[in-house]
Amino acid sequence: MKATAKAHTNIALIKYWGKRNESLILPTNSSLSLTLDGFHTTTMVEFREDLPVDHFTINDEVVSGESYSRVREFLDLIRQTAGKTDLYADVHSINNVPTAAGFASSASGFAALAAAATKAIGLPLSDQELSRITRQGSGSATRSIYGGFAEWQMGEHLDGSDSYAVPVAAQDHWDIRVAAVVLSDAVKNVSSREGMKRTVETSPFYDGWLRSAAGDLEQIKEGIMTRDFEKTGQIAEANCLKMHATTLGASPPFTYWTDRTVDVMQTVQAMRAKGIPAFFTIDAGPNVKVLYLPENEKTVEKTLRDIPGAEDVILSKSGQGVSFL
Ligand code: 2P0
Numbered sequence: 001m002k003a004t005a006k007a008h009t010n011i012a013l014i015k016y017w018g019k020r021n022e023s024l025i026l027p028t029n030s031s032l033s034l035t036l037d038g039f040h041t042t043t044m045v046e047f048r049e050d051l052p053v054d055h056f057t058i059n060d061e062v063v064s065g066e067s068y069s070r071v072r073e074f075l076d077l078i079r080q081t082a083g084k085t086d087l088y089a090d091v092h093s094i095n096n097v098p099t100a101a102g103f104a105s106s107a108s109g110f111a112a113l114a115a116a117a118t119k120a121i122g123l124p125l126s127d128q129e130l131s132r133i134t135r136q137g138s139g140s141a142t143r144s145i146y147g148g149f150a151e152w153q154m155g156e157h158l159d160g161s162d163s164y165a166v167p168v169a170a171q172d173h174w175d176i177r178v179a180a181v182v183l184s185d186a187v188k189n190v191s192s193r194e195g196m197k198r199t200v201e202t203s204p205f206y207d208g209w210l211r212s213a214a215g216d217l218e219q220i221k222e223g224i225m226t227r228d229f230e231k232t233g234q235i236a237e238a239n240c241l242k243m244h245a246t247t248l249g250a251s252p253p254f255t256y257w258t259d260r261t262v263d264v265m266q267t268v269q270a271m272r273a274k275g276i277p278a279f280f281t282i283d284a285g286p287n288v289k290v291l292y293l294p295e296n297e298k299t300v301e302k303t304l305r306d307i308p309g310a311e312d313v314i315l316s317k318s319g320q321g322v323s324f325l
Contacts, residue, residue, distance in 0.1 A: 007111035038316030110137030233279030
């Protein structure tokens, strides 16, 4: 009863920002992302009858506390679904997602864990069913089941049965690239979980976010399907700015940006003014991800590396979905 799976992280172009049900992890809006080849997690799960509890390591270090509890609760869900509640698991994850790059390792982490654990326990699931169960580990992980572009459909049902990701365009549909600009002063003091909760509950701008998210999603899908980089980039950048605007209205207010974040945003806009198509997006942290096309890679990379405070620039292509090793 052993399986190993690999999953890549993803960057949201239309953000998931807010839950309508926190325990089932049901979102208030649908989101869309590009899976990235540069960052992945590989997880081995073995269910054994001789284990009294679950064991969990990341990069060979034993995990305890809240991170352990999240994994244990997720394994409970898989045990219940499989009807095998008396089995515990040995879980070993190797994370190739540099924490400093500001990519949520929970996306690749829970996608790899869900794939390996369901296979190890003998639950045959379609990608859609796998995405749905993965959702209860971490929302953004629903999209990492697929390569290329994926949409997490928010669904309507109270039980979450129609809330899962679906593929939008395969990994080889479009060679669009992402540069992650790692900033030296990156300190995140509001987790994305807490940040989205506070925003939903207190920000007067949240309604505006909700009103425009569905339209952004429809528009960006057109941009992706027709490989229209200007359209895709503009919508992604604007959607990111709207998400971050909601945090300023929260009580207490907060922002994930630092002065260096704004420097990178302005550098990207200056590149555009000079005729190089590039657009930024930012998740729940200070680092900036820049979308660009392969023919501009050298210029974009050099321009970003020259920004004072840019510690590293990590380049990524469209990545593949979950695979078994
Ligand atoms: C996203 N983020 O769509 C958005 C954009 C952050 C900003 O998904 O609570 O770690 O585990 O469902 O998936 C980060 O939140 O949150 C996130 P949970 P998750 O990628």
